[in-house]
Amino acid sequence: EVTYSAVLDVYAKVGKVGEVMSLYERGRASGWTPDPIAFSVLCKVFGEAGDYDGIRFVLQEMRSLGVQPNLVVYNTLLEAMGKAGKPGLARSLFEEMIEAGVTPNEKTLTALVKVYGKARWSRDALELWERMRSSGWPMDFILYNTLLSMCADLGLEEEAEMLFEDMKQSEYCRPDSFSYTAMLNIYGSGGKVDRAMELVEEMSEVGVELNVMGCTCLIQCLGRSKRLDELARVFEASIERGIRPD
RNA sequence: CGACGUAGAGAGAA
Numbered sequence: 001e002v003t004y005s006a007v008l009d010v011y012a013k014v015g016k017v018g019e020v021m022s023l024y025e026r027g028r029a030s031g032w033t034p035d036p037i038a039f040s041v042l043c044k045v046f047g048e049a050g051d052y053d054g055i056r057f058v059l060q061e062m063r064s065l066g067v068q069p070n071l072v073v074y075n076t077l078l079e080a081m082g083k084a085g086k087p088g089l090a091r092s093l094f095e096e097m098i099e100a101g102v103t104p105n106e107k108t109l110t111a112l113v114k115v116y117g118k119a120r121w122s123r124d125a126l127e128l129w130e131r132m133r134s135s136g137w138p139m140d141f142i143l144y145n146t147l148l149s150m151c152a153d154l155g156l157e158e159e160a161e162m163l164f165e166d167m168k169q170s171e172y173c174r175p176d177s178f179s180y181t182a183m184l185n186i187y188g189s190g191g192k193v194d195r196a197m198e199l200v201e202e203m204s205e206v207g208v209e210l211n212v213m214g215c216t217c218l219i220q221c222l223g224r225s226k227r228l229d230e231l232a233r234v235f236e237a238s239i240e241r242g243i244r245p246d
Numbered sequence: 247c248g249a250c251g252u253a254g255a256g257a258g259a260a
Binding site: 078 | 247248249250251252253254255
């Protein structure tokens with residue numbers, strides 16, 4: 001029982017989708033009842049392959065075997081829905097999870113935000129953010145960064161600023177280079193050069209390193225505004241600091 | 247004894 005799930009995971013890590021399925025079928029045929037770990041592994045494999053039919057198979061199997069998904073199974077299911085681009089199904093699965101009395105963790109919420117972001121469902125993502133706060137669900141820097149990055153993709157500047165401020169005030173996390181890159185991206189595509197430059201200043205004050213990605217956003221922002229002199233200075237300074245252009 | 251989460255830019259082609 002333990003061994004089946006463990007071996008399934010080994011196949012999964014090597015990316016052998018066919019092997020995973022045939023081992024699963026063989027186990028089933030010999031009377032093995034899969035545990036939640038086995039299902040989470042199946043979800044991971046189908047999710048990575050973007051195989052939506054596979055996901056439906058997993059849901060079907062769990063239902064017919066009467067296996068209740070646990071937190072990790074829900075997390076892997078939600079991630080798989082993201083890769084398959086099924087935000088509506090992800091949303092109803094999430095509601096089902098809450099009804100079942102399973103409390104989401106940071107990974108659950110990150111997965112769901114990512115699904116919404118990919119589908120450009122920013123309204124759902126931001127409502128979820130409100131709900132996390134009022135329900136006292138756990139939030140960490142990765143979750144905030146995922147929200148920020150969605151705002152950057154969709155050009156939601158005001159929302160991003162609220163999230164960013166909230167993140168600074170949180171006792172559980174502080175903005176890191178991912179967070180600043182998302183903000184630089186937002187100001188970059190919105191042409192807010194001065195806000196972007198202020199952020200760079202702030203980064204050195206709080207000791208967050210500007211990396212290649214943040215630097216790229218900044219350079220693009222300066223280029224867009226035709227501030228080529230500053231652009232050149234930023235570029236030179238970045239090289240000095242050890243950033244390798246890619 | 248085994249399972250899960252975050253970022254930039256990108257010629258040509260579509």
